[in-house]
Amino acid sequence: MTAETRIAEAGESPWRALVTAEGLQDAASAWTSLMLTRISEMAGTNPVACTVFLMRDGGPVTLGSTPQERSPGADMMAAARSAHDQGRAVVRGRMPETGQEGAIAAAVPLEVEGTILGLVGLEMRPTDRGVLSAAMRNLQWGSAWMRDAMRAEQSRADAKRHEQAVHALNAVVTVAERDAFPTASRAAVTDLATRFDCDRVSLGLRRFGRTRVAAVSHSAQFSRRMSLIRQLAGAMDEAIDQRATVLWPDETEVVMSTRGHAQLGQAEGAGHIFTVPLWARDAFVGAITFERPQDRPFAQDELDMLEAVATVIAPVLEEKRRAGRWLITKAGEVVRTQFARLVGPGYLGRKALVAIVVLLVATFWMLRSDYRISADARVEGAVQRVIAPAFDGFLAEAPVRPGDRVAQGDLLVRLDDRELALERLRLVTARARQQIEFDSAVAARDRAETRIRASQIEQADAQIALVDEQIERTRLRAPFDGLIVSGDLSQAIGSAVDRGEPLLSVAPDGEYRIILDVDERQIRDVVVGQTGELRVTALPETTFPFEITTITPVARYREGQTVFEVKATPSGDLTALRPGMEGAGRLLIDTDRRVIEIWSRPIRDWARLKLWQMGLVE
Known part of the structure; x- marks a missing residue:
């Protein structure tokens, strides 16, 4: 049952649901419900949905949302991705004008110890920018709850991984401390039985298609003819043949053959049996079987930990076994195997390969050819001109794309010049006023006033010329005939640009x-x-x-x-x-x-x- 369902069915307050949430998903559902309620209480916000995202494989995935039946819109997903990439709060959508509503999607990243683990998002239709700013402050304030929830979840996961690493390291140390494989294997299974409260832990090695029991916990010696040993080997073969861990009895829906485990459990009175195949050197080299009584079943965390420990000690045990062989035995085995394959029956491919190598060496010694050097290459323009704005502003138009051919003087980028146009209008109005006063001074034959007004008119003309020049500089044009080689601004219309920020690159064509x-x-x-x-x-x-x-x-x-x-x-x-x-x-x-x-x-x-x-x- 989700936190949102608990709130609806049990009348539980969103605050209590958030505080008592058992997992990250419950916390996300409770938080989105609470945040949507808080935003709704703000006049003019008109919230649509609140969502918590979790980062998976480099992209945002919905963890919890209110209302549940609504999926995040395209603007919301775009805002979430941008917030993750930029590491800061992002607002996407049509900004509201005075007296009109805008469709806004806002996202705030949740950063824990320098890593963005998720994001919180809000979709709303505010009536003005003031409402939007207030809603963003509430969203950023409330994101601390989800940040703490994700930090706690990460701490639990880190603690679990730490525990697994500690157990695995202890098992490896137990094996490494012993010189010979027999003593190392006995010490390993005895340590595992004690550490994980098992009645018996057994180790088997795979040889010639069959598993032979190599060590049993708390047992220095055992007879391979014992019924127990044969049943243990059968259970291990069952897991290795299926190439998967086997749990008996298994209450999950996974279909596995457990006949060998059932026979072992019924014969020895084991209530729960878990077998993990051992993988090393690109092959299954054996298996470990864990047994517990009926009243101590394996928890899922214990199963994960046992599998992790077995995975870690498998290569160590295999290397210990191989290292225990005589050196002359190892060398003789390698030489004998390779020589037998070369001169004996079969292995025609190997014989043909040796003959071909000898023939090729002789042939290439006689052949002569051109000596060439190959290298990775890339094409660049002989000259590249970076197009950058002369002052800060907002991108209003970008009619060209990478790959477009342009002629000298063609418009490449236009910045928003509305503020400059208003400034020019103000200056033109002021000049007209100065002109009227100048004409009045001339009519009154006031020479001093005439000179003052003439000077002010010249100053106004200079300011207008300066604004005209600034307006012209909002239009970035091609410096020569060429090709646009970089800078796709089609998705950045309306965004802010800084002075000197590279927007496009132009290279001479040809x-x-x-x-x-x-x-x-x-x-x-x-x-x-x-x-x-x-x-x-x-x-x-x-x-x-x-x-x-x-x-x-x-x-x-x-x-x-x-x-x-x-x-x-x-x-x-x-x-x-x-x-x-x-x-x-x-x-x-x-x-x-x-x-x-x-x-x-x-x-x-x-x-x-x-x-x-x-x-x-x-």
């Missing part, structure tokens, strides 16, 4: 340069003047020749490797190229080298460096 990211191991072969070819992802069938013009002497780290930027100038027909295209470039270094020398060069360079580091070569 003038490009190519940036190649050459690996540091190959940069020594690159010199200015070398030629190469470029193919971009968008035009894989077209080749663009280029010539190296500049080698940047500074390296940078990119995607796990150190590269140098090499700049080149393309030639030929470049009408199909666009700034921002990416692809690959090939540089021609030499026209006559052995193929095996080209291919083995990275290995030879690496080996030469390592040998020099070890002092084996000069």
